[in-house]
Amino acid sequence: QQQVKQSPQSLIVQKGGISIINCAYENTAFDYFPWYQQFPGKGPALLIAIRPDVSEKKEGRFTISFNKSAKQFSLHIMDSQPGDSATYFCAASTHYKLSFGAGTTVTVRA
């Protein structure tokens, strides 16, 4: 049973465009919601994370929007660059035990 549902499976965006990835969860005990970026052959790198007492967090071109009542959160990548082409995973956790979404492969066309 997948505890975190992620969509879309893949997306293609033009350079300079906005990439949006959505995740939904059921377990209201989750208290930490990170996003990871993974390049082929590498481990997941923490991109940005949010806790449920905050509705939005921005770090550079990356923004998390969090809707506690809807049990949804999303990642926005602004001004997408070819170097952003990677697989992105959302996750949710209690006590840092992470449940991952299925992943989204983002391709940024130059």
Next chain:
Amino acid sequence: SAVISQKPSRDICQRGTSLTIQCQVDSQVTMMFWYRQQPGQSLTLIATANQGSEATYESGFVIDKFPISRPNLTFSTLTVSNMSPEDSSIYLCSVAGGLNTEAFFGQGTRLTVV
């Protein structure tokens, strides 16, 4: 952020053998976890490595297949025992706590069983 070193980075092993993967952190951490990432898939939690006591395994994972040690707050090992080709995956160590308020991953160990 914590600096996590995993060894080996990759290995090719014969079926029926065992491989021990090491995870070393540059600072004391409260939590250490082991995950598996099967080819083209997402990450799945194998177990929580508990310092000084037996690991806590997730459903579908057992100690006989994946014995874990954690002798101190900066080091853990995962052994993949009696390997079969289905064990071919990336195995990842994750840490959190201590000075870290986030969860970080090592670079992973890419295991191929032939």
